[in-house]
Amino acid sequence: MIEVLFVLIIASLATSVLGVFLVLKNQAMTTDAISHTILLGIVLAFFITQDIRSPWLIIGAALIGVLTVYLIQLINQTNLIKNDASIGIVFTALFAIAIILISRYADNVHLDIDVVIAGEVLFAPLNRIEIFGFSIPRALWQLGLLLIVNTGFVALFYKELKVSTFDPKFAYVIGFSTTLIYYMLMTLVSVTAVVAFDAVGAILVINFFVAPVLTAYLLVKKLSHMIFLTAFIAVLNSTLGYLIGYNMDLSMSGATAAVAFLIFMTVFLFKPDGYIILKIKKRRQKKEFMHAMILMLMSEDEHETISLDEISKHFNLSRSETENQLETLEVDGYIVKTDEHYMLTLRGEEFTHYSRIKYELTPY
Structure with missing residues (x-):
């Protein structure tokens, strides 16, 4: 064998x-x-x-x-x-x-x-x-x-x-x-x-x-490195496919092809700049951007204090989404709740200033 x-x-x-x-x-x-x-x-x-x-x-x-x-x-x-x-x-x-x-x-x-x-x-x-x-x-x-x-x-x-x-x-x-x-x-x-x-x-x-x-293409970009890494992965796929096929009484060809796919998907999903990490980063960036938009809205003179419903209506968010955003901002110390309204803290004002620079936005 x-x-x-x-x-x-x-x-x-x-x-x-x-x-x-x-x-x-x-x-x-x-x-x-x-x-x-x-x-x-x-x-x-x-x-x-x-x-x-x-x-x-x-x-x-x-x-x-x-x-x-x-x-x-x-x-x-x-x-x-x-x-x-x-x-x-x-x-x-x-x-x-x-x-x-x-x-x-x-x-x-x-x-x-x-x-x-x-x-x-x-x-x-x-x-x-x-x-x-x-x-x-x-x-x-x-x-x-x-x-x-x-x-x-x-x-x-x-x-x-x-x-x-x-x-x-x-x-x-x-x-x-x-x-x-x-x-x-x-x-x-x-x-x-x-x-x-x-x-x-x-x-x-x-x-x-x-x-x-x-699989190698996802990990390295230099051609010589790709050739050597490809050879290593080819040996790995074949060895694992053989062991799985032999021990589980499966088709060697089918087992090897399945192992190759699983290794590829593992790299695709979990490498440092892979699909899951990019999804997490994108979600985090979206959340950070929304935080910045809410804080900049509150920095306007006419919105020094603003209610949850006003924020929800302004950004077309559901009430639960708005509550989650405001809860995070309050925990981080960027806003404070007074009665049913919210207003910026000193830290929130500083964050708003840097957010305008980061997103290249000018005051309203």
Whole structure:
């Protein structure tokens, strides 16, 4: 079973190192298209070779992956429809053709549609290969080679990838082809997708390409830091997914994808400038602003003393909302209640003065 964990980790590393640039180029969902359309390349190559383990299947899948990218770009260049629509029309068309071909002409071949889509990494160790006298899963060997190739590609073309990702116009001006770099990247994405696709299924391939990167993107902004953090999160997702799937007798692929989502949501919600913290800050700022408005209203000569109902009517607040605001201001020492009216304290007058400066307001 430990081999399953190794397959998950190597697959996640091989895909996520390329996924960094896909996410930064706003092309995360292109991986969704490729991970499905490469099935057409597998099917067509199988019809030619009649061998489900032929290396030509990987080549055919890679070519269809590149064709997918080319067709999406071709449609985008017309400016007639948006990028997400072009992805949707291309990938559904090519994937549908693959499904039709499998169901019509390859019904007795081990190209099970459900396993292809959902995937089951537990089956990966069953298909083995002899390397230097050691028997290892074929998927582990192939993904290990791809990890080396992909890491080498990113290291060798790091500067070019960085410039073409963040400033393609500058890349063009200084003289190297962004198109060449782009199609080299997408070719590796296609090849990596088809090998990982065979091991873990299309759903987890998409997750591996995107989820670790998006989590890292929320935490760091420097590209080199993002790449290393993405790799760490990819290993973490795979390890936790494996442990949960193994101990709870769940699908490894499903468990790993679920863990990736939970880690992403945890970071999204609870990081220092995450969703919950921003909501709290926004609520606090709104409350502080309303406090300032009430105090500035009370600083007017005609409102030296003012009732709760007058404040409620002036700001269109409910009585309970107004009571809460005034109670907080009274506890903080900014106002004092006399009979049924409220008036500023000395501290409230000082706060009002600084509030006018902060919110760039002038007296009424």
